[in-house]
Amino acid sequence: MAETKFNLLEVDLRNKQTKVIDVTDEIRQFVGGRSFGAKLLWDRVPVGADPLGPENILYVGIGPITGLFGSVTSFSAKSPLTMLRGFAHMNGHFGVELMYAGYNAGILFTGASDKPVYLYIKDDQVEVRDASHVWGKSGVEAQKVLSNDLKQEMDDQNFRFALIGPAGENVIRNADICHDFFHHGARLGMGTVMGSKKIKAIAVKGTKTPPYADPDKLFEIVKTVFHHSQAHLYRVPYRRWGHMISMPQRYYATGEGIKNKQLGWDPICDLSNPVRHEQQYKLWNDACNGCFVGCKVPFLQQEPPLGPCVGEFRHDNAGGWNANVMIPGYEVQGYLSSYVDYLGFDSEDVSGVVAWMMECYQRGIITKEDLGGVELTWGNLEAICAVLKKIAYREGIGSVLAEGLKIAPEKIGKGSGPYAMTHKGVAITSFEPRGSMSDALRLACTSVGELHGGRGIPERVMMDALTTCAFLGPTLRGIFGSFGGWGIPMLNAACGWNLTQDDWDSLVARAEAMERCYSMREGYVPERDDMMPDRFFEETIYNKYGQPKILNREAFLEARRETYRSYGLQDDGTPSKERLEELNLKFTVAALEKP
């Protein structure tokens, strides 16, 4: 088997020039989007660079098996929210298109453009084109226009787009990148970086054969999974109800934020009923490339005054725009989610900003005058929409709130800081850490800021690096016994490698260590930063059955040390020098040594 070559498309936005680089040697060490993205950040972004300046990069990463089990696109850049390693993952069909276009190591944007542009890719034809005619439009509107522009023959219907909305254009720190309406690379301000570089969109279509080393073996694994998963129970609820299925169970487990984390239960939570949602509003199922689940369940609401509107609930925005801002039920919540998408925000993060403002309003820290005449009471849909619009277009107080939860609380002052539920600058919205210690640790112990789903766990880092959707994880583990059980043969068949279990283990560990090292170089101190806001240690909440829930600081710190150890780190959350050398990360040692 010949080894697969990995091509990276580098786009210099300042000079509007593009070139293709062979990065096969690097990919052998840092396989896949999230892992290679961290390495690129280390190499390409100067220490202490401004995330919104031209020195920052935007890496659109994919992995060797993108498109076979889900097709995640992994955006990497230095985050304008946390000032640390930033990334966002966007599912859908975008990544696989890069694979077919022949850029199996993704696209790297450097520099910044002075006027709005979009990148056009059709196989070898790569152009930086003018995008002034779609600037100012929402993601979906812009996609419609560009899609019509590019359609010359029938197969051009399958051009795929990644775009930013008004929030990204106005460099709001929690803007998202959207693709096909309901797929978003939302977190950590990746849309903001895209907006700061004045990239409105990326349009890709590929028609080449992806260079898999052993397609027979690869397809055998894919086929096994597709057949096997039919009986897998994990598939059933996600197919029927989409992400909404997780909401009631999380409310019962005190795992979901309510009233900006002031409560542990509220009758509003009972309105989150996925069965009713399915029966009344569901349109159909939609899947990402190579996915046997199809968890996207778009809805249509017809009733005025909010309808007609279409949307889709992801559990993060479902949590953020539900009881967290005391919105009663999903007729209203669905409208809000779609409005946030229309403006181009990271729904999860901006819901944290709004919830924080609402609590400040409740406590009299912020007044109606401060908000430009908006009465931001709990559950007030009209007020929330008004504030969102202010943020997206940086009007009045919006220009302060647009800076995100790391900077805005300092600017607002007046003791508003403790009510900002944030972790390293990212809002904690759709999780309630007091519900379970493991949730708290999963949120805390990442080197990249609060990200739901245990994004700091090395295996999860690798899962992301292989660009496989996390929802497929349990099914795949059920079929193959372990992550490596399918990961190793897949990588070997796709890349023509001969990975052993040891190689695999060090790939996984290296992926996690690399991004930890990058964040540490930018000022991340695990012991100091991997903490939860004081509220979770000081205020007791009660679940539906009146049981108290609170985090114990000592128990949390002890469990945190254990978590670090399980990641192969020292007790203070840093990798040891020996560990770094063992993982071929010797080049990081000098930069991380304290002066």
Place this chain on the structure above:
Amino acid sequence: MTDEERKKSSSVGNPLPSGEQEGWGVEEIPYPQGVAYINTRWDLCTGCGACEMACAMAHYGVINRELSRIRIYRYLLPVPKSVQTVCSQCSEQERECEKACPVDPPVIHYDETLQHMVVDVDRCLGSSCAQCREACPAKVPRFYPSEHDYAMVCDLCETGGKRRPQCVEICPNQALEFMSPKFPQHMERIHPDEKAASLRKRLYPLREDQIIKVPEEIWGGK
């Protein structure tokens, strides 16, 4: 299927990594005899692209949806929706591709013995002609000029008279059906044993003679 085959059928099929038993969906679902086509249930399609991968693998041994004879097109309505398009093995009057072919006899034609559309690849004029694609209301015949410059249409994965459409077998949403256009009774004209065996596979991974695992099996009889 003979009685003998049927007896075996509940335990044969594609072996899984564990080498034991097959899952629900793997079974050879009852297929029609005679004239048949692939019916696309486009309301059920999620756009995962598994059928495209399976088709390209079956015909060319590569994973490349551009070489697939079934294609998925994705629209923004503004909610994304995918729809499939595949040759429907039209009846004689409706065969626009065959009528449009400029070569005599037509390169693209219906083979009465194989009972599916056939393309004589050597005689095909390729993408520079593409009259068949133009004429087809569903725009089904496709070309891949860089490697295979001839019209590609569905042959129902027929080899040696045996038809096993790979796209139908892999579709995780039952969005593709192998159907007879006139008399779709292939699900009915089968022995009840086969119906039962087909449904039994939903109970995977439970063995046929098993209701539960007894405690001894779980905890080793201690």
